Amino acid sequence: MESEQEQEAGALGMASGSVLRGLPTGADGTSIEALGLNAYYGQKQVLREVSMKIRGGCVTAVIGPSGCGKSTFIRCLNRMHELGAGARVTGRVALDGQDIYAPTVDPALLRRRVGMVFQEPNPFPTMNIRDNVLSGLAMTGRLAAGQADEIVERSLRAAALWEEVRDKLKEPGLGLSGGQQQRLCIARALAVEPDVLLMDEPCSALDPIATARIEELIHTLAGKFTIVIVTHNMQQAARVSHDTAFFLGGALVELAPTNRLFTSPRDSRTEDYITGKFG
């Protein structure tokens, strides 16, 4: 599987040019590996024996019908799933080979390495733009005096928002448009210098132009971070990711280079889903 992922092959296995080269990869990015991962809400099992490798420095898209466990899966990658009442996880998730469920791991520190951006932009309502960006650092007590301005600018630039907000950093985050708010949330996630960015349908509340901005942003972040993005928009998955994982009923059905998965999936269930033959 991995060798195929690295081939970046399209259906024909021979394409070259910008459509294949478009997305940078960062060979030294943090890889993630799930091994026999199971997740439960009380008695209800929602992930079944998920084993997959997420390549470091690459963008991996997670697709699948509603309720198949996409959100649960990425919430297991930064130990957010277990925060729910009665929620449980078994199996292994390794970040660069280190088990994140080992007893010695501090979940709060882990979540700093593995940031999350949600479907609805959720800037802190009482905070201005600047404080929103710094909130992650402030909470974990890592904000050294004198660094703040630099971090705010760097994070907002990385989130492609700096030019739009540089003159109104003291205004409330909620005063921004939805797309700007989502980029503010990405800036907030980037401020703590994570290795991995998890995104759960980050564009589903945004209009096409705001969506294009986020997708462009993902392109610029690809290679610098390991990104896992859940999306219901297959064209979006096809555009922004190196690899795509298709989930069904809590199980991983197929993980393949995106260029291949959307042109020639191997599993007939993947084919049925992406061609719209379900239900």
Add this chain to the structure above:
Amino acid sequence: MQRRHTDSAFEAELSELCERLVLMAERAAVMVETSVSALVARDTVQARQTLALDARVNRDELELDEMCLLLLAKRQPMASDLRLIAVVLKLVTDIERIADLAKNVAERVLDLNAEPPVREMEDVAQMCALVLEIYRESIAAFATLDVVKARTVIERDDEIDAAYHTLFRSMLLQMVSDTATVERGIHVQSVVKYLERIGDHATNLAEHVIFVAEGLDVRHRGLASQEGGSDGQ
């Protein structure tokens, strides 16, 4: 491929696209058939009728291209749907060329009818029957996405090539031995070349059937080498 699209309108649009392509392909087949029958019968009227059919095939090409563009824009197809539409865009070109070649055959009928009859015409008719049989097999392979049939078509292109070389050579010998036959001999050689090229387009059709059905590109590789193909697993 048995499962249907949840969106039945999309399902209907795709079937219509396939049916329209098959219709266009059959129209081109009829042109090949009538052009050669006009050739054998030395029938100028039938030759002119063949020429007239070309306009309809050209219209098919434009309409099918437009259907493909609209489907791409409206449906943003994936996987086998995407492969199908991409392939139809190419096949309309192949089929349009087949119709053009049939037209070229019909044009030669007009020239040949100004000359004395040619002895080899029965062999030309036989070669045409072979080409048509294989071309219609490739259409059937497309209509049912039958990869076994498609592979047979690809293999049988050698039969067409053999017939072409035999006829080409016997015309050449004829022309050398009797220079009075050179003009008609060259016309007949052109006709068999057109038929041979029709066979090549039928092969393209069959190769594309395999791509739609299996996502496997067998062009320029030959059927034998496909195991070592794109991405092993």
